[in-house]
Amino acid sequence: MRHTHTPATRVPLRDTPQVYGKISRVLHWTMAVLILWQFFGMGLRAIFGRQDWLAPFVGSHAPVGTALFVLVILRGLWALANRRNRPAHDGGMLGKAATAGHALLYALMLTIPGLALLRAWGSDRAFAPFGFQIFSAKSPEVEWTGNLAGALHGELGWFLLAVIAGHVLMVGVHQAMWRDGTLARMAGRRN
Numbered sequence: 063m064r065h066t067h068t069p070a071t072r073v074p075l076r077d078t079p080q081v082y083g084k085i086s087r088v089l090h091w092t093m094a095v096l097i098l099w100q101f102f103g104m105g106l107r108a109i110f111g112r113q114d115w116l117a118p119f120v121g122s123h124a125p126v127g128t129a130l131f132v133l134v135i136l137r138g139l140w141a142l143a144n145r146r147n148r149p150a151h152d153g154g155m156l157g158k159a160a161t162a163g164h165a166l167l168y169a170l171m172l173t174i175p176g177l178a179l180l181r182a183w184g185s186d187r188a189f190a191p192f193g194f195q196i197f198s199a200k201s202p203e204v205e206w207t208g209n210l211a212g213a214l215h216g217e218l219g220w221f222l223l224a225v226i227a228g229h230v231l232m233v234g235v236h237q238a239m240w241r242d243g244t245l246a247r248m249a250g251r252r253n
């Protein structure tokens with residue numbers, strides 16, 4: 063009987079030109095779940111306003127967002143380390159659009175929590191997302207950091223949701239119309 067999991071079909075740790083490896087996949091799907099959690103909580107808050115029963119969803123927003131900031135840095139470094147050795151896009155217009163779309167996703171995933179953390183740094187309240195203090199309270203409060211995040215954090219956040227919707231839609235187009243196995247690069251066992 064043939065083994066179904068021969069080394070050639072196993073997902074490698076590092077990326078290859080055919081598939082994303084285990085590390086990229088763990089980063090991708092962990093971040094996908096955590097980012098959706100952020101939108102779920104903020105969506106509930108946008109619909110129902112500030113209510114006590116929303117505390118479990120909204121109260122986790124800053125710590126989960128802080129974790130996402132760390133994860134996107136690790137993911138970016140991992141992407142750089144694997145840049146010559148991961149699935150490439152083709153050189154045409156659509157391939158260039160995919161590269162630009164992914165660059166936009168990375169930029170937003172970095173900027174959105176980055177702005178919120180900058181606001182937390184300048185705040186007149188200490189920032190202790192996991193029970194230990196990361197930023198001390200500023201006195202007086204640093205105003206520009208709060209204004210900048212106030213103007214951009216939420217707006218860019220919702221924009222990210224729209225870009226993610228486009229990202230998922232394009233995977234759907236790859237699967238249903240072009241049938242080129244794009245999803246299997248990040249989710250499948252074989253290339």
Ligand code: HEM
Nearest residue numbers: 100104124127128130174175178179182212215216219220
């Ligand atoms: C990738 C990570 C994050 C995403 C996707 C995200 C997304 C969002 C969204 C969509 C909103 C709702 C805006 C509105 O009400 O219209 C929001 C609000 C908020 N977020 Fe985040 N966030 C992230 C990280 C963080 C972090 C790290 C912090 C704290 C350090 C934070 C603190 C806040 C606060 C205080 C608000 C309410 C005030 C405001 O809208 O600026 N967020 N976030």
